[in-house]
Amino acid sequence: MLINTLILFLREALPVFIITTLLLVCGVERKMNRQSIVIGLVLGLLFSVLFLSMADGLAVNFDGAGLELLMSSGYFVIYFLLVSLALIKCMQAKRSVIWIFCIVAVLLITESLHGMKFLIYITGYWSIYGAAPALLIGSFLSVGICMSLSVLVYFSLSYCDRNLHRLTSTYILILFASGQLIHATNLLMQVDYFPSSRAIWDTNFLLDESSEMGQLFTAFFAYDATPSFHQLLVYLIALCIPIIVISFYCHSSRLKKTTTE
Amino acid sequence: MRGYLLVLGMFLVVIAAADERLEFTFEIKNHLFYPSELVVPAGQKIKLHIVNHDDTPEEFDSFDLNREKVIFPNGSAIIYVGPLSAGVYEFFGEYNPNSATGRVIVKVVRENYVN
Numbered sequence: 516m517l518i519n520t521l522i523l524f525l526r527e528a529l530p531v532f533i534i535t536t537l538l539l540v541c542g543v544e545r546k547m548n549r550q551s552i553v554i555g556l557v558l559g560l561l562f563s564v565l566f567l568s569m570a571d572g573l574a575v576n577f578d579g580a581g582l583e584l585l586m587s588s589g590y591f592v593i594y595f596l597l598v599s600l601a602l603i604k605c606m607q608a609k610r611s612v613i614w615i616f617c618i619v620a621v622l623l624i625t626e627s628l629h630g631m632k633f634l635i636y637i638t639g640y641w642s643i644y645g646a647a648p649a650l651l652i653g654s655f656l657s658v659g660i661c662m663s664l665s666v667l668v669y670f671s672l673s674y675c676d677r678n679l680h681r682l683t684s685t686y687i688l689i690l691f692a693s694g695q696l697i698h699a700t701n702l703l704m705q706v707d708y709f710p711s712s713r714a715i716w717d718t719n720f721l722l723d724e725s726s727e728m729g730q731l732f733t734a735f736f737a738y739d740a741t742p743s744f745h746q747l748l749v750y751l752i753a754l755c756i757p758i759i760v761i762s763f764y765c766h767s768s769r770l771k772k773t774t775t776e
Numbered sequence: 777m778r779g780y781l782l783v784l785g786m787f788l789v790v791i792a793a794a795d796e797r798l799e800f801t802f803e804i805k806n807h808l809f810y811p812s813e814l815v816v817p818a819g820q821k822i823k824l825h826i827v828n829h830d831d832t833p834e835e836f837d838s839f840d841l842n843r844e845k846v847i848f849p850n851g852s853a854i855i856y857v858g859p860l861s862a863g864v865y866e867f868f869g870e871y872n873p874n875s876a877t878g879r880v881i882v883k884v885v886r887e888n889y890v891n
Binding site: 519523570571574575578579582632635636639640643701704705706707711712713714724725739740741 | 819821832833835839840842843844845846848849851852853854855856858859860861870871872873
């Protein structure tokens with residue numbers, strides 16, 4: 516049970532830690548960034564408990580597709596909020612209220628979605644004799660692993676932003692955001708609300724999706740070894756549009772600068 | 777008006793077609809899947825009905841099928857999988873991965889598939 520708790524916690528908590536780290540790096544020069552992150556995380560925790568209490572009832576709505584529909588809507592909203600943050604960051608717009616709102620909303624939704632799933636496990640197995648210590652130790656160990664990884668990602672991205680390209684973390688943020696749509700489409704396919712076709716390729720021989728590295732890639736970029744054509748299409752559109760907009764904006768602002776000089 | 781009715785009619789036909797999908801049932805008892813092996817036809821979308829008889833929740837999870845669904849205590853859930861190519865697709869209960877395991881065997885069937 517200890518190992519299982521560790522794996523389950525890592526799977527659910529890692530995306531929350533990754534997004535928190537990305538937001539910390541992207542908004543490093545913004546006022547109220549850290550405060551909004553803390554507010555978002557606290558609200559997310561409260562909402563995941565609320566979500567847990569409603570999950571059973573939600574699951575039976577829409578012919579049993581209620582939870583999937585709600586969660587996939589959450590992933591879509593996360594995508595749009597993260598892309599908005601990336602655009603605000605790249606345009607260096609001083610829109611503090613929108614920035615704070617996006618950060619709080621992203622963390623609230625992400626933590627609610629993932630926290631609810633882990634709480635279902637914890638609350639479901641807590642009463643089993645002898646399970647509580649394993650659940651607690653597994654959770655604490657996982658927090659340690661997630662924090663170590665977050666520190667590593669934070670310093671790597673800060674270094675890349677300073678020395679490689681100032682928008683490295685922003686591009687990673689967009690990559691992470693696009694991955695949310697893969698999670699959303701997987702959920703919709705599961706309840707037959709999204710067209711599903713045969714997998715267009717299988718990269719399990721290169722990187723096994725169930726391996727530790729595979730799961731890390733899934734948390735970061737929603738790695739899917741067997742995507743369908745429609746999923747790939749959604750992913751590419753979601754990834755390319757903000758990157759094109761940002762590249763175009765950067766190019767035109769550079770042109771403006773050179774003409775004024 | 778006729779156009780709307782035609783679209784509505786087509787939509788209802790699509791829904792009716794979706795309901796005619798092959799359906800298979802799994803049961804979870806004492807953290808085990810019954811049956812633990814299921815043979816299904818290749819190239820078809822199928823409906824899996826999972827019933828949890830335990831007092832604890834379970835999550836049907838499969839990396840091969842790309843599916844993840846929580847089934848609440850004494851509850852049930854429906855998921856759709858496929859169309860799948862011939863092969864073996866492993867699945868497990870995420871909360872009890874050592875005991876709750878199983879696999880879906882997908883076989884090419886020429887005609888008149890009988891379960």
